[in-house]
Structures are given as structure tokens and as C-alpha cells.
Amino acid sequence: MPGLKSIGTMRLLAFDPFHGAAGDMICGALLGLGADKEQVMRAMSSVVERPHIETVTRCGIAALKVHTRAGPAHRTLHEVLAIVQRADAPSPVISQAERIFRRIAAAEEAVHGTFHVHFHEVGADDAIADVIGACMAVYLLSPDIIVSLPVAVGRGMLTCAHGTFPVPAPATAEILSSGHLVVMAGDYTGEQLTPTGAAILTEICRKGMNNLPTGTILKTGYGAGTRDDPTSPNVLRAFLMEYQGMSEDLVDVLETNVDDMTGECIGTVLTRVMEEGARDACAIPILMKKGRPGHLIRVIAPPARSASLAEILARELGTLGIRVTPAVHRFIARREIQHIPVCIHGEEIVFPVKFGYIGDACYLVKPEYAFAEEYARQRNIPVRDVLHEVTKAGKRYHTGERN
Structure with a gap:
């Protein structure tokens, strides 16, 4: 390979x-x-x-x-x-x-x-x-x-x-x-x-x-x-x-099960841990004991931030235990963020776009969502349209850059 x-x-x-x-x-x-x-x-x-x-x-x-x-x-x-x-x-x-x-x-x-x-x-x-x-x-x-x-x-x-x-x-x-x-x-x-x-x-x-x-x-x-x-x-x-x-890129995996939290509260928790330094966070639907529906909350954390993120999970979710799987190896593709000009509805603006590479081949072109979301909100246009245009511009930009 x-x-x-x-x-x-x-x-x-x-x-x-x-x-x-x-x-x-x-x-x-x-x-x-x-x-x-x-x-x-x-x-x-x-x-x-x-x-x-x-x-x-x-x-x-x-x-x-x-x-x-x-x-x-x-x-x-x-x-x-x-x-x-x-x-x-x-x-x-x-x-x-x-x-x-x-x-x-x-x-x-x-x-x-x-x-x-x-x-x-x-x-x-x-x-x-x-x-x-x-x-x-x-x-x-x-x-x-x-x-x-x-x-x-x-x-x-x-x-x-x-x-x-x-x-x-x-x-x-x-x-x-x-x-x-x-x-x-x-x-x-x-x-x-x-x-x-x-x-x-x-x-x-x-x-x-x-x-x-x-x-x-x-x-x-x-x-x-x-x-x-x-x-x-x-x-x-x-x-x-x-x-x-x-070998040096290690993360901790924090997990806990909850069955008494609304979707809104879970969304708030996921946003909070991301703001406080988590690498990723998600909620997975599960069937718990006695047939109760619930969610598995999983947070990927830098080891230095595991303790503080576990405390946030305990406080926000009211859970008494956070499982920690320490020092998990994580494979990372090389990535870079480029700021490229994009024309949307006749307006030219510079957008941050993430490019991912395996070897010298670019396999990922991904606009920074928060930037696109804010732009779409200010212009009152669908964010999916913004993402589509930025992705097309990113692919053209990358192809032109390598020619």
C-alpha cells in the first residue's frame, strides 16, 4: 500500500x-x-x-x-x-x-x-x-x-x-x-x-x-x-x-450511557465539549437494560483534556460514571486549510477550505462549515447552496494549483 x-x-x-x-x-x-x-x-x-x-x-x-x-x-x-x-x-x-x-x-x-x-x-x-x-x-x-x-x-x-x-x-x-x-x-x-x-x-x-x-x-x-x-x-x-x-498521536475515548436526556440537551453537551477542546463528539442511539431507549455519548479527547471533559459530561448529563479508554492510536491524513476566492450569486468572497491528502493525492475538499453557515445566514440563502459552490470552487482551485 x-x-x-x-x-x-x-x-x-x-x-x-x-x-x-x-x-x-x-x-x-x-x-x-x-x-x-x-x-x-x-x-x-x-x-x-x-x-x-x-x-x-x-x-x-x-x-x-x-x-x-x-x-x-x-x-x-x-x-x-x-x-x-x-x-x-x-x-x-x-x-x-x-x-x-x-x-x-x-x-x-x-x-x-x-x-x-x-x-x-x-x-x-x-x-x-x-x-x-x-x-x-x-x-x-x-x-x-x-x-x-x-x-x-x-x-x-x-x-x-x-x-x-x-x-x-x-x-x-x-x-x-x-x-x-x-x-x-x-x-x-x-x-x-x-x-x-x-x-x-x-x-x-x-x-x-x-x-x-x-x-x-x-x-x-x-x-x-x-x-x-x-x-x-x-x-x-x-x-x-x-x-x-x-505513533505519537494518541487520544482518549470517553463514553457514557444516558436514557433521560432530551435531544436538545444532548446537542448542547456535544457543542460544549467541542468548544472545550474535544477532537470529536457524537451520540449513538442504543437499547439499554430493561428495553429502555437511550444514547451512547462518545467523546474523542486529547489526553491532556480528558479530565476536564469528563467533568463536563458528568455535570451536564448527570451521570455518575465516565468510561475512559486511554491512549488510543489515531491515523491522521495530512491536511491543510487554504483560503480561496468563491463567487456566490455574483459576490466574490474568500472562504476557508480544508484539503486532505493521502500521499500527493487530494482526496478531500471540505468547506469550513461554520464560516459557510454564517455567510448563508447573513445572505438568507440555503447553506447547502453555499457548500456546493465552495466545494466546486475548491476542486477547481486544487486542480489549477497542481497543473
């Missing part, structure tokens, strides 16, 4: 935070990898004034510096989420940004207690823009897996909103405890990893690694920090790689 080996070829996004990380550095590195600048800027501009991007040098290394031109602000989680929800970005981007800020809020509460209701440094417009920009860039790059090499947190003491503390800051340390990043002190005296940078990396990275996996580096991107350290480049490096990662 000549195509079998290529099924295991995956696109890997690897961060190398050898000099720490911040939200603007993450955005710059992802733009350096080729994330569409205009789409990222449009998403960020929907929450702040349009950012300015320039190429700078840090210790002789050319890198992209993102200036959000936003001021400080103290906000509640509710206020931050309200801004995030208004962002001009696809729903998966907004959901991921919401999870990042909920992660920050949980860390703030753990450090300061339940009486603490306001974000401090991370409630500012620039932090919100950086999170939206990073999530949008990841969405556009569409890697199969995201990892991080050891992240430098810095050394010494720092002064923050609640006084002077050793590095890393209390909130940053708490955020790191909720993920799987590998940390190191680094050589710099001062803070190298900001709370926003920690929250983004902890949320989007499946795991921390001490070394890059074996593979081919396709592209390298550098995001610049504000300081210009004369002895070490203040940059975040990122790699886009192609590697044979089949």
Missing part, C-alpha cells in the same frame, strides 16, 4: 522559547511562519486599533515585532470574554481564546483567592489582542500537533501589581502548573515568560519536549520581544515541521 506511509506524515508546530515568551512574541513567530497577515490583523483590529508590525533585529537576528498600541486596563473575566466574543474571527478561534482567559482567571483566583475579581496586566487591550492574534494564526496554519521545547522563565525578582516576587510571577507559575510545558530558568535576570505567554503556550501546546522530534523543518519564524539584549537574542523561535508522528 504505497500511500500508507504518507498518512503518518504530520505538520508539527514547535515553539522554542529559549529566551521566554510573551503574547506579541508568539504572534510575531506565527506570522513569520506564514500565517496570513491580513486575516490576523483583521482579527486583532476588531478588539484594538490596528496593530503595527515591523521587522527588527535582536542581537543580529531578524524578527517580527507586533505593536498593539493599546493601553492598560483592569477588567473582570466577564468583561474580557465579552470583548473576545466580539472579535472578527471564526468560532474555534474565539472558543480557544476564551479557554486561555479562563485559564488565566483560574490561576489568578488560585493565587489571590475567590475575592479576586479583576485581571491586572493580562486584562489590558494588548493582551486580548495578542491572544486573539495567536489563536487566529494557529487556526490559519492548521498544524496537526503543537509542542514546545523548554521555556525560559527567567531569574531573580520582579515587581508586579501585588508587589515584588521571585521569577516566575505567582500567576505565571500557577498557569504553568495547569499544563505540560518543560521549564528552565534561562540566563537572563528578570521575567522572560509573561502570564499571557504562559497561558497561550499552555493551552495550545499538547506537550513539552526537551528536543525536536525527527523530521523536516519546512519554515522558521521569529517573534521579537521588546528588550534588545546585547548578549542573547530576545526572540521566540518557532518551527513548522513535517514528521512521521503516527
